[in-house]
Amino acid sequence: MPRSFPAGAARFIVATACALVLAASTACSNGGGGGGDRPTESATSPATDIGGTKITIKDFKFRPASLTVRPGAKVTVINSDTTAHTLTASKGSLFDTEDIAPGKSATITAPARSGDFPYTCTIHPFMKGTLTVN
Ligand SMILES: [Cu+2]
Structure with a gap:
């Protein structure tokens, strides 16, 4: 038996928790977008040279x-x-x-x-x- 806790086990636990969340809300891997109907055009911060547009x-x-x-x-x-x-x-x-x-x-x-x-x-x-x- 190895003394150290297998690193894989921790990942497994995280993945399992994730799966549970997924089952509940389908919003797990989506890093906080709220995951709606379709991907919103993420406005890549407009480096506009004109203010107030x-x-x-x-x-x-x-x-x-x-x-x-x-x-x-x-x-x-x-x-x-x-x-x-x-x-x-x-x-x-x-x-x-x-x-x-x-x-x-x-x-x-x-x-x-x-x-x-x-x-x-x-x-x-x-x-x-x-x-x-x-
Ligand atoms: Cu209108």
């Missing part, structure tokens, strides 16, 4: 409703509301987040040319805002 949707409103960004800037759209919304260019298909579920976010890329680009929520057409590229 963020639009939050709350109470059926875009905040801010008017935002000025540089051409081609990435704009994060956060849905802090209790229902799904989109942020969709009113003209053409310049940008469109598609449906953003409550509590989720999406990213659009501003047009590469200057101008005022009105947008709306396709689900709630009364929601309006303008993205100004300059």
Whole structure:
């Protein structure tokens, strides 16, 4: 009999505990993502050189409703509301987040040319805002 406790045994215990947790919640090996329906686009910390490129949707409103960004800037759209919304260019298909579920976010890329680009929520057409590229 070896004196030392076999290292493998400890691993076995951990693995067993893990399996029990797995059976209970299916969230064991997932290092704290909450493991939902599909893998969320983990926002690799946007090293944006422009501050304030963020639009939050709350109470059926875009905040801010008017935002000025540089051409081609990435704009994060956060849905802090209790229902799904989109942020969709009113003209053409310049940008469109598609449906953003409550509590989720999406990213659009501003047009590469200057101008005022009105947008709306396709689900709630009364929601309006303008993205100004300059
Ligand atoms: Cu909406």
